[in-house]
Structure formats: structure tokens, C-alpha cells
Amino acid sequence: MNEERMKVGIIGLDDMLGGGLISGSICAIIGTYGTGKTTFSLQFIWEGLKKGEHIIYISLEEREERILEYMMQKGWDVKPFLNKSLFVIKLDPTDFNLANNRIKNELPRLIKQVNARRVVIDPISLFEDLFDADSVRRQEMFRFVEGMRDQKCTIMMTSETDKDNAFSSRHALIEYLADTVILLRYVRPSDLTDVHLALEVVKMRMSAHSREIKPYEIQHDKVLVYSEANVF
Ligand SMILES: Nc1ncnc2c1ncn2[C@@H]1O[C@H](COP(=O)(O)OP(=O)(O)OP(=O)(O)O)[C@@H](O)[C@H]1O
Numbered sequence: 001m002n003e004e005r006m007k008v009g010i011i012g013l014d015d016m017l018g019g020g021l022i023s024g025s026i027c028a029i030i031g032t033y034g035t036g037k038t039t040f041s042l043q044f045i046w047e048g049l050k051k052g053e054h055i056i057y058i059s060l061e062e063r064e065e066r067i068l069e070y071m072m073q074k075g076w077d078v079k080p081f082l083n084k085s086l087f088v089i090k091l092d093p094t095d096f097n098l099a100n101n102r103i104k105n106e107l108p109r110l111i112k113q114v115n116a117r118r119v120v121i122d123p124i125s126l127f128e129d130l131f132d133a134d135s136v137r138r139q140e141m142f143r144f145v146e147g148m149r150d151q152k153c154t155i156m157m158t159s160e161t162d163k164d165n166a167f168s169s170r171h172a173l174i175e176y177l178a179d180t181v182i183l184l185r186y187v188r189p190s191d192l193t194d195v196h197l198a199l200e201v202v203k204m205r206m207s208a209h210s211r212e213i214k215p216y217e218i219q220h221d222k223v224l225v226y227s228e229a230n231v232f
């Protein structure tokens with residue numbers, strides 16, 4: 001396969017993905033609280049901004065100021081890009097009609113309007129929570145993801161894990177819909193040792209990829225995946 005690749009911008013991870021995400025594909029980052037989902041997604045958009053791409057960041061959790069502050073704290077000067085090539089939108093996940101309308105109807109239009117190359121939704125699980133019935137959620141998410149496939153951008157969605165299963169997203173849906181699934185988790189070798197972070201590329205449609213579990217670190221200015229090291 002020699003599709004065009006889009007680098008996530010995380011050292012080690014792009015190697016595991018065979019060079020990066022396939023351009024135009026949909027990636028899900030799944031992990032429990034604090035594993036770095038938001039940080040991964042911000043590193044992904046910073047990589048795009050540095051390359052002069054246009055970016056849309058939809059946040060259902062953190063406020064716009066907090067996201068910008070977090071990026072500035074990392075030494076990533078995003079201010080010059082704001083509302084020029086970086087569009088950050090905070091959605092209230094408790095307002096069903098508004099969030100639903102903005103994600104399903106306005107987002108596709110906005111992507112075209114600003115010619116976005118990368119889009120992040122962090123976390124998609126709060127959007128999925130809006131639907132009460134499993135069958136409706138499944139249908140709505142399927143339609144939404146299919147609609148996003150027609151766009152020319154590469155999409156990263158994050159999801160919290162199920163409370164009883166660290167290997168599944170909260171609604172066990174996005175991992176089936178996404179083209180690429182990256183699972184983030186804590187590894188506790190024993191009760192008395194440090195907690196480590198480890199990731200795996202669980203799935204990548206139309207591409208060879210690493211199946212190894214690799215340690216990663218969230219550093220003050222970047223995420224680093226130790227693709228040469230072993231966790232166990
Ligand atoms: N400057 C920093 N240096 C080192 N580690 C950091 C720094 N800032 C954040 N972290 C680590 O990153 C973690 C938070 O990462 P992040 O917010 O991306 O996780 P998340 O998976 O999105 O969490 P949540 O599910 O709560 O939204 C913190 O718990 C901390 O361990």
C-alpha cells in the first residue's frame with residue numbers, strides 16, 4: 001500500500017503506524033482517565049499547524065482557554081494560528097440539540113469552509129452519551145462516521161474506556177467504526193512499583209502496523225513512544 005500518510009507527530013508512534021495515519025482516515029484513541037488522550041490529540045494538531053494545515057478542534061470537555069493554555073505551557077505557540085488556521089470549538093455535552101446539530105450538521109460544513117486537514121473530537125464518548133438507547137446511538141454514530149468519511153480530512157476521536165473493561169471504549173462502538181484504533185493504558189507490574197503507560201495499535205485498516213505493546217511517556221513538551229523498548 002502506498003497511500004499518503006499523515007504523521008501524528010508523536011515520535012515512535014508514527015513508526016508503529018507504518019509512517020503515520022492514512023490521510024483521510026478516522027482514528028480512535030481509547031484510554032481511561034489521565035492516560036493522555038487529550039495530549040495525543042493536541043500533539044496531532046500541533047504537528048498539522050507546524051505544516052501550515054488548517055485544523056478544527058472540537059472539545060466536549062475542556063474549555064477553549066484551557067486547551068490553548070495547555071499547548072502554550074508545552075512551548076507550542078498556537079496564538080498566531082488561532083482563528084486563522086486553528087479553530088477550537090467548545091461544545092456543551094449536556095445540551096443535546098445544540099451539540100447534536102453542531103457535530104452532525106455544522107461540522108461537515110465547517111470542514112469544507114475552512115478546508116480543514118485535521119479534525120479532533122475530544123472526547124467522542126461524551127457525544128455518544130447523548131443518545132439514551134443503544135440502537136439509536138449505534139445508528140447515529142454509524143451515520144455520522146460514514147458522513148465524515150466523505151470529507152477530505154483526517155479525523156482523530158478520543159474515547160474513555162468502559163468502566164469494567166480497559167480494552168473497550170465506553171459504548172464499544174467507535175473501535176468498530178474507526179479505521180485505526182490506538183489503545184492507551186496503565187500497566188502496574190506489581191502493587192509496589194511505579195505505574196507505567198503503554199500503548200498498542202489494535203487495528204489499522206488497509207495497512208500493516210506494529211502489534212507490540214510499547215511504553216510511552218507524557219513529557220512536559222511532547223509525548224514519546226519508546227518503540228524500541230519492551231513493557232514487560
Ligand atoms: N507537563 C507535564 N509533564 C508531564 N506529564 C504531564 C504534563 N501535563 C500532563 N501530564 C500528564 O498527562 C496526564 C493528563 O493527560 P490528558 O489530559 O491528556 O489525559 P486524558 O486521557 O485526556 O484524561 P481525561 O480522560 O481525564 O480527559 C496527567 O495526568 C499527567 O500525568
Ligand SMILES: [Mg+2]
Nearest residue numbers: 037038039061
Ligand atoms: Mg482528556
